[in-house]
Amino acid sequence: MSNHDPHIQELITLKTIAETLNESNELAPMLDVVIAKLLELTGLTTGWLFLVEDRGTHEFVASRNLPPALNRDDNEPMRCGSCWCLERYDDGRLKNAVNILNCKRLDNAVRYQWGDTEGITHHATVPLRSGSRRFGVLNVAAPGKLHFTKEELALLESVAYQIGSAIERMRLYAAEQRRADLFARLGEYSSALGAYASQAVNRAELTKQVMSLMGRYFDWPVAVLLEPIGNEMTLRALYSGGQTTLPHAQFPLPETARIRSGKGKVSADPVSAENAQRLADLLVEQGWISSITRAVAVPLAAAGDTFFGLLLIGYDHYGDAYRADMEVIEALAEHIGITLQRIRLEENRRELARMDERNRLARDLHDSVSQTLFSLVMMSKGVGGMLAVEPHEQKSMLQDTIHDIQFLSQSALKEMRELIMQLRPPGLEEGLMTGLKQYGERLKLHVSSHISGIQDLPRIVEEALWRIGQEALNNVSKHADTKEVTVVLTLQENDVELRIEDHGRGITKQRLNELTRDSIGLSSMRERAESLGGQFRLYSVYREGTIIEVLLPLRVRSTEKGGITDDPIVDR
Numbered sequence: 001m002s003n004h005d006p007h008i009q010e011l012i013t014l015k016t017i018a019e020t021l022n023e024s025n026e027l028a029p030m031l032d033v034v035i036a037k038l039l040e041l042t043g044l045t046t047g048w049l050f051l052v053e054d055r056g057t058h059e060f061v062a063s064r065n066l067p068p069a070l071n072r073d074d075n076e077p078m079r080c081g082s083c084w085c086l087e088r089y090d091d092g093r094l095k096n097a098v099n100i101l102n103c104k105r106l107d108n109a110v111r112y113q114w115g116d117t118e119g120i121t122h123h124a125t126v127p128l129r130s131g132s133r134r135f136g137v138l139n140v141a142a143p144g145k146l147h148f149t150k151e152e153l154a155l156l157e158s159v160a161y162q163i164g165s166a167i168e169r170m171r172l173y174a175a176e177q178r179r180a181d182l183f184a185r186l187g188e189y190s191s192a193l194g195a196y197a198s199q200a201v202n203r204a205e206l207t208k209q210v211m212s213l214m215g216r217y218f219d220w221p222v223a224v225l226l227e228p229i230g231n232e233m234t235l236r237a238l239y240s241g242g243q244t245t246l247p248h249a250q251f252p253l254p255e256t257a258r259i260r261s262g263k264g265k266v267s268a269d270p271v272s273a274e275n276a277q278r279l280a281d282l283l284v285e286q287g288w289i290s291s292i293t294r295a296v297a298v299p300l301a302a303a304g305d306t307f308f309g310l311l312l313i314g315y316d317h318y319g320d321a322y323r324a325d326m327e328v329i330e331a332l333a334e335h336i337g338i339t340l341q342r343i344r345l346e347e348n349r350r351e352l353a354r355m356d357e358r359n360r361l362a363r364d365l366h367d368s369v370s371q372t373l374f375s376l377v378m379m380s381k382g383v384g385g386m387l388a389v390e391p392h393e394q395k396s397m398l399q400d401t402i403h404d405i406q407f408l409s410q411s412a413l414k415e416m417r418e419l420i421m422q423l424r425p426p427g428l429e430e431g432l433m434t435g436l437k438q439y440g441e442r443l444k445l446h447v448s449s450h451i452s453g454i455q456d457l458p459r460i461v462e463e464a465l466w467r468i469g470q471e472a473l474n475n476v477s478k479h480a481d482t483k484e485v486t487v488v489l490t491l492q493e494n495d496v497e498l499r500i501e502d503h504g505r506g507i508t509k510q511r512l513n514e515l516t517r518d519s520i521g522l523s524s525m526r527e528r529a530e531s532l533g534g535q536f537r538l539y540s541v542y543r544e545g546t547i548i549e550v551l552l553p554l555r556v557r558s559t560e561k562g563g564i565t566d567d568p569i570v571d572r
Helices: 006-021 027-042 068-079 084-092 102-112 149-198 204-216 273-285 321-389 394-423 433-444 459-479 509-518 520-531
Strands: 044-051 059-064 098-100 123-129 133-141 222-229 233-242 242-243 249-252 293-303 306-315 444-450 484-491 495-504 537-540 543-555 555-560 563-568
Touching: 006 027, 006 149, 027 044, 027 059, 027 133, 027 149, 027 306, 044 123, 059 068, 068 102, 084 133, 123 149, 133 149, 149 204, 149 321, 204 222, 204 233, 204 242, 204 321, 222 273, 222 293, 249 459, 273 293, 273 306, 293 321, 306 321, 321 459, 321 520, 433 444, 433 459, 433 484, 459 484, 459 495, 459 520, 459 543, 509 537, 520 537, 520 543
Parallel strands: 444 484
Antiparallel strands: 044 059, 044 133, 098 123, 123 133, 222 233, 222 306, 233 242, 233 249, 293 306, 306 555, 484 495, 495 543, 537 543, 555 563
């Protein structure tokens, strides 16, 4: 059999290509060399290759001997626009090697006079694949060659399959390298976050550090902490452009972007790629982040129990790097969830300790100082009665003194009772709404109260609502320039909402931004709500009034085998 036997030549070609593919683990240089070898062995003159990562997106990665009309301006004709072969590849019609009768890029080169095509008018195109995975297209041509035979197309398919298998091998190798690198970074991140969490004062500080460290240890351009609840989304924290911010922004979610479980509640299940991208697109529309090409989102769950929201990671390039990242992102989200749960439990512990201390002080003040002052008042009254039988001169002087004693002791007793009331408000003994109404009336406000639903509130929830309500009513009294205020308490099976509304002076947008950033009172209300896994919202329109809404859960979101459950919040 002669050396020119086509079957021998085909075997030589495939053997040479296989050896070339095994010599490198760098994709771009390997593809360039392979195209050169293929042209040398087949007698063709020109070849180029596109990698397709996502439908509608392609990258021009390698070529040899492109005519001047196609390599002008750094291969601009090859980098811009689509063509017949890529369109057919995208819609699934390009399954085997085929002859291209009319090449759009070559036609445009002639039509717009881009330069010499060196006699190339047609080319063959073949999809690159390995098993069911597809990677792009390979095109080859030669001057004056109008048609490729079945045998030539079959050889090209074999070569393309070799190239596809090599691409998959290289990507798997790169993915394993990246995964190992990311897990090493995750270890460093966890150590740094753990050291900071042990000293964190509150959840807001910890959340900011969570994102800042993410930007330091990982190469993701965008990272977002979200809390989608019902038809609203709260943007808790954002890392983008090298900066970390805590927007606490809330905006409505369109129906297509809502994350729900089967019962219509927020789900701690994995987020689909489509929903993750919808959430990212919504953030782009709202102006929080610049355009990203792909997004993934995973739930923040503390050891699979408590659902805190979502961690969304955004990429600014096409490709499947996110596949290698997913395992690390899921581990990172779980670690963040555990850390946030720890700080929340610590905040709750401190709050319970403060409540116990206030109750103890209230009892001690009542049993000691309050009783002493009361005795002083009684004694001064008794002495005043005894003075009725004393001489007139001494009587006058002592009566004045006794009068002063009575006045001071009554004032002290009044102040002490008010202090006891603040430490352990008697209004809460009669119910939250009674307590808020009485508190508002002491501030000279006319409080209109409404209650919807019947539900026993856990002590910690009732205490948080009481403190938030006190602060809100104080703000109305001091700043709203109105005496009318409406307090609405809505009790449901799984949550409670407190709404305090006035139609007073309102707040300008500029002032509202300043208060959101600097006000200790607003920060305190928000932190109290968030420490229990709730939400704090403030709406205000200048000269129309202000609304404060607080939504607190009565049940903790949990995931167990068999689905999502709700565990009641209990006082410990």
